[in-house]
Amino acid sequence: MQSALTIDRERIATAAIDPTAIREQFPILSEIVYGKNLVYLDNAASSQKPLAVTQALDKYYASQHANVHRGVHALSDRATEAYENARKLACQFVNAEHVREIIFVRGTTEGLNLVASSYGRHRLKPGDEILVSEMEHHSNIVPWQIIAEQTGSRVRMIPMDDSGQIIQEEYLELLHEKTAIVAITYVANSLGTVNPIKQMTQRAHDVGAVVVVDAAQAAPHLEIDVRELECDFLTLSGHKMYGPTGIGILYGREELLDAMPPYQGGGEMIKRVTFSGSEYAEIPHKFEAGTPNIADSVGFGEAAKFMWNIGFDAIASHEHQLLEYCHERAEEFSDIRIFGMAPQKSGVFAFEIDGIHAHDIGTIVDREGVAIRVGHHCAMPVMRHFNVAATARASFAVYNSIEDIDRLFDALDNARELFNG
Amino acid sequence: MMDDLKALYQEVIIDHSRSPRNFGSLESANCSAAGVNPLCGDELTLHCILDADEIIQDIRFVGRGCAISLASASIMTEMLRGKTKTEAEKLFDQFHARVTGTADGPLVDIGKLEVLSGVREFPTRVKCATLAWHTALAAINKTDEQVTTE
Structure with a gap:
């Protein structure tokens, strides 16, 4: 080639x-x-933004903005529609089955921290292992180290060879019944390597581990299909794929998200609050505490359309x-x-x-x-x-x-x- | 090519970066410090011998970095040998003012360090030029602390 x-x-x-x-x-x-x-x-650090994206931000603030999901007035309706429409576009962008499997986050770093914190804390036991490849960005290493320390689990490195490819034999050696999570990048930011996610996911599932994919560098280049990849979680950033900064998405399989505790508490993520306890909202809102980044979600949707058009x-x-x-x-x-x-x-x-x-x-x-x-x-x-x-x-x-x-x-x-x- | 680049990468700088003076460890050092630039991963360890009168008797460094940081460390070690701690600190203040373009009044003679003054046109590289100095001052001040506790 x-x-x-x-x-x-x-x-x-x-x-x-x-x-x-x-x-x-x-x-x-x-x-x-x-x-x-x-x-x-x-x-690879951050792409520039087409007019379609910046104009969509202008239009949103000029004619659609209010807070979402709570107003009874017309603008709140418009904002809510714009935000939830962006979620539909994001769902299509990664080909998820359900719109509720898409959580808006600040970017890949927050997506990975959400999974490490919420899923990791809930699932990891002392002695469990988290496999992370040698070519990961720090944001797919450090959150796992933090949660490993808190749960008594352990981060192990999957080595790569000198061409910058994960050594698959070593990966298979490392996988065993103690492996709880495999966290790998789809495309390595420092090398450009595209990893065989589907194949690695299948092997991880063979031992009962879940797979978390860092797709920050894949999103601007590859058509992402979470159902084809069979991964459990996948996260990416808008600003690397022609969208605004401060917005990204986390895809998670519905049954995993349903079982996970919330990441942050606050407004928007609850059904009912009393001093004897609170009931949380359904996914995806359970993971979106506080007023979301509505404008940039709209910009994210425009960025997805920009890429589809090309x-x-x-x-x-x-x-x-x-x-x-x-x-x-x-x-x-x-x-x-x-x-x-x-x-x-x-x-x-x-x-x-x-x-x-x-x-x-x-x-x-x-x-x-x-x-x-x-x-x-x-x-x-x-x-x-x-x-x-x-x-x-x-x-x-x-x-x-x-x-x-x-x-x-x-x-x-x-x-x-x-x-x- | 642009003049400011030529002013930054003078022959003296390239020469010092390729063949840094006083490069290596110092067995009898009584003060050392490590400096890193976390933005770029450059690292430098500085060893020196500070005598009872706070005079820098010897000073050497090891590490890796860009041409600016290596040349700055190399020239600094040449300049600091024989200087007192106070003189070293004063020289750093003058050097810092020169590379950040914040010097007031008439230009002070900073000797050989003058070759690094082109850095002022490149604000993102000031940290490269000052890493060795921050590390050196940390080293000699640490000794001061140890001396006081003794």
Whole structure:
């Protein structure tokens, strides 16, 4: 898939996506930084937002806003309808069976903390094990460590190989009757690896464990289908998939959510409150204490529509072509080391240049208008695996073009010039 | 290429980052401290010998980081050897004011540290330039505390 390729600009140019037309929907991409046209390649950290999303937020606040689920007036009705309609769109986005299986959260981090705290506290016993892969983002490690400490259970690491793939034999070795939870990322943020979630879920279910999927990096690139994956929980963030910040979703299987205690207490999540005790609302409201993030849920729904309009096949093929081109360009340079060479990989190009620290690369390319991420990417165990303190990472979105990658490689030449004279 | 980049990555900086001076451990150190930049994962450990008159007799460091943080640590160790704790603290204040662009009045002579003044055009990199200094001050102040308790 990534070998014996020749650079075929025409093929890429005639692909299903025309980045030029898409860019018109993203005003921020016309920004000038340090006198240069912006090249935004930090999409895995957060993507930019199309006009459809920002206009939906404007429209919501201009004509629909009130609090939800409690007013008897017209605006409250409109807001409630907008919010619950967004939940329906989110349900379709992950192909859940029931709308009540979708909980709005602040983002993936909150989704994972909700499961760790509520499901974990309820289910984990001393001696139980939680399996977490070596390539997880800190947000899919730390919540498990916290709940393990509180419940006397234990977090164990599923190792990966040097290409950035989970070693499946090791995973099978680690799975046994004490395994209560398997928490894995669908797509690794620091490497781009796409993990075989369905297969890993089936093996976890064989020993009675539940599977929690971090889909933050998958949502912008892959069509997510929780029924096909058979996972028990899946969570993702709106802001990485062209939606607003501060909104994400948690999918949980109905019978699991029904059995779980609430995550936070407050308004909206109760049926009846007395000083002798309270009765909780049905799912999903049981997990949505307080006034929800109504406006951004509407923006989330618009982001889902934006992606459907382009189509997941077109998105995947466009980003794959950008990645292939990037890998081919990298092959021209013997001083570039790429991190993450899994055959199944999304649009992440993580690398280092011999003799130049990632931070210096980040600063130098920034002055050329090229935005990339440098650092440990909230994945310190991955950095430790490769014995580096930091890497540089370019990550792609639908609006990126071949020219953007050429601009990155031109900017990298500046780094070489400064360091090597 | 932009002038501010050339001012930041001067030859002296690249040279110090490639061949840091006073790099390594110091067996007889009587004060040490570790510094990390949690944002980027860079880490640095500083060892020094502070004598009874609070004069830095020797100072060495180990660690990894970007060109700015390594060069800053390297140049700092050259500058601090032979200085008193008070002189070290004063120099840091002057250096900090220079790299953050907050110096008042006429420019103070900060000697070789001048090569790092290009950092002021790159606010996100000030932490890289000051990591070694914060670590050094933590090291020499820790000794002070130990001395007092003794």
